[in-house]
Amino acid sequence: MSVTTETRPLDRLSDFPAIPNGWAYLDTAATAQKPQVVVDAITRAYGETYATVHRGVYQRSADMTVAYEAARKAVARFIGAGSSDEIVFVRGATEAINLVAQCWAGTQLKAGDRILLSMLEHHSNIVPWQMIAEARGVAIDVLPLTPDHRIDLDAMERMITPAHKLVALGHVSNVLGSVLDAKRATEIAHSVGAKILLDGCQSVPRITVDVKAIGCDFYVFSGHKLYGPTGIGVLWAKPELLDAMPPYQGGGSMIDKVSFAKTTYAPPPGRFEAGTPHIVGALGLHAAIDYVESIGLDAIHAHETALVTATREALSGINSVRLYGPADSAGIVSFTIEGVHPHDIGTILDEERVAIRAGHHCAQPLMEALGVEATARASFGVYNGPADVEALVRGIERVTRIFK
Numbered sequence: 459m460s461v462t463t464e465t466r467p468l469d470r471l472s473d474f475p476a477i478p479n480g481w482a483y484l485d486t487a488a489t490a491q492k493p494q495v496v497v498d499a500i501t502r503a504y505g506e507t508y509a510t511v512h513r514g515v516y517q518r519s520a521d522m523t524v525a526y527e528a529a530r531k532a533v534a535r536f537i538g539a540g541s542s543d544e545i546v547f548v549r550g551a552t553e554a555i556n557l558v559a560q561c562w563a564g565t566q567l568k569a570g571d572r573i574l575l576s577m578l579e580h581h582s583n584i585v586p587w588q589m590i591a592e593a594r595g596v597a598i599d600v601l602p603l604t605p606d607h608r609i610d611l612d613a614m615e616r617m618i619t620p621a622h623k624l625v626a627l628g629h630v631s632n633v634l635g636s637v638l639d640a641k642r643a644t645e646i647a648h649s650v651g652a653k654i655l656l657d658g659c660q661s662v663p664r665i666t667v668d669v670k671a672i673g674c675d676f677y678v679f680s681g682h683k684l685y686g687p688t689g690i691g692v693l694w695a696k697p698e699l700l701d702a703m704p705p706y707q708g709g710g711s712m713i714d715k716v717s718f719a720k721t722t723y724a725p726p727p728g729r730f731e732a733g734t735p736h737i738v739g740a741l742g743l744h745a746a747i748d749y750v751e752s753i754g755l756d757a758i759h760a761h762e763t764a765l766v767t768a769t770r771e772a773l774s775g776i777n778s779v780r781l782y783g784p785a786d787s788a789g790i791v792s793f794t795i796e797g798v799h800p801h802d803i804g805t806i807l808d809e810e811r812v813a814i815r816a817g818h819h820c821a822q823p824l825m826e827a828l829g830v831e832a833t834a835r836a837s838f839g840v841y842n843g844p845a846d847v848e849a850l851v852r853g854i855e856r857v858t859r860i861f862k
C-alpha cells in the first residue's frame with residue numbers, strides 16, 4: 459500500500475540520532491525521541507559549562523543560573539504564562555499533580571467537598587486525587603465520555619455543583635488523542651467557583667497552549683514528551699494560587715531564613731523547588747522548546763493530523779480492526795484487532811521494526827469504559843512520515859493473516 463498525506467512531511471527524521479534507518483518509532487505518547495540539538499545542549503552543559511545554580515559567587519555558577527532561569531522564561535513564553543515566577547520546575551507531570559494535590563487540595567479541601575475527574579484520565583491524574591480525597595473526606599465524581607470518545611462537557615454542565623472545588627482533566631487523551639475544549643471546561647468549572655487543572659502531557663507537543671487564553675488555574679506537563687530530557691517537568695499555576703500554597707518539600711533553596719525558632723519560606727517558584735534542581739534537565743527542556751518553536755506547533759499539528767487521518771483511513775479498511783477515539787484526534791491512534799491480544803500485535807509489529815505501545819496505557823478506568831483489557835496505540839511525532847504509516851499498516855495486515 460502507499461500512504462499519502464495532505465501535508466508535506468516535516469522531514470525531521472535526520473534530526474534524531476537515536477532513530478535508526480527503517481525503524482518506525484510510533485510510541486511518542488510514551489516518550490519522544492530527542493533531537494540532536496537537545497543532546498548537544500545536555501552534552502555542552504555537562505561537558506563545558508557545568509556548575510550549580512543560585513548559590514555560587516563565581517562566574518561559572520552565575521552563568522549557569524542565568525541559563526537555568528532562561529529556561530524558566532522559555533517555558534513561560536511557550537505556554538503563555540504571565541511571568542516566569544509562575545513556572546515551577548518538577549520531575550514531571552506526575553510530580554506536578556502530586557504537588558497540587560498535596561499543597562493545594564491538601565490544604566484547601568474539607569470533608570464534603572468534591573473533585574471532578576473524567577473517565578479518560580491517566581492514572582497520574584487519578585491516584586493523587588484519590589489519596590488526598592481519602593485523607594480529607596472528599597468525594598470524587600467522574601465525567602463520562604461522548605460516543606466519539608471525548609470528555610462529555612454537556613454532562614459536566616449537568617453534573618458540576620458548588621461542592622466541586624477542583625476539576626482535573628486531560629487536555630489531550632494519551633489513549634484516544636481526543637482534544638478537550640479547554641476553554642469551555644474552564645468556564646464550566648469557574649461557573650461554580652471550582653479551580654481547574656489541565657494535564658498537558660500530550661497537548662504541549664501537539665497543539666498551541668496558551669494558559670492565559672484558556673483561563674485555567676493549573677497546567678502541568680512533562681519535558682520528555684516534548685522532545686526534552688526525562689526528569690524535568692513543569693507546574694504552572696496562577697500566581698495567587700502559588701502564593702497561597704505551602705511548600706511541597708523542605709530543604710535547601712526553598713527557604714527565606716532558617717532558624718530552630720522559626721523558618722520562613724522563599725516566594726514561588728523557589729518555595730516549591732527544594733534541593734539542587736535538575737539544572738541540565740531545564741537546559742535540555744529549553745533546547746527542546748526552541749526546537750519545537752522553530753518548526754511551529756501549527757505545522758506539527760497539521761503533520762500529525764495528516765498521519766492520523768492516513769492511519770485511520772487505512773485501518774478502517776481492515777475488517778477485524780476496531781478504532782477508538784475521534785477522527786480528529788491529535789497524533790494518537792488506538793486500536794484493537796478482533797481475537798488478537800494487543801501485546802501480540804506489539805510483538806509482531808516489533809519484528810517488522812515498528813514500535814507501538816500495547817497495554818492499558820495507565821488508564822485502566824478508560825479501558826473498562828471501552829470494554830477492553832488493553833489497546834494497541836500508535837502515536838506520532840515530528841520524525842514520522844508516510845513510510846511509518848505504511849510500515850504500521852503492513853505489519854497489521856501481517857497480524858491479521860497470522861491470526862486468521
Ligand code: PMP
Nearest residue numbers: 550551552580582632657659680
Ligand atoms: N498524563 C498523561 C496524559 C500522560 O500521557 C502521562 C505519561 N504517560 C502522564 C500524565 C505522566 O507523565 P510522567 O510519567 O512523565 O510524569
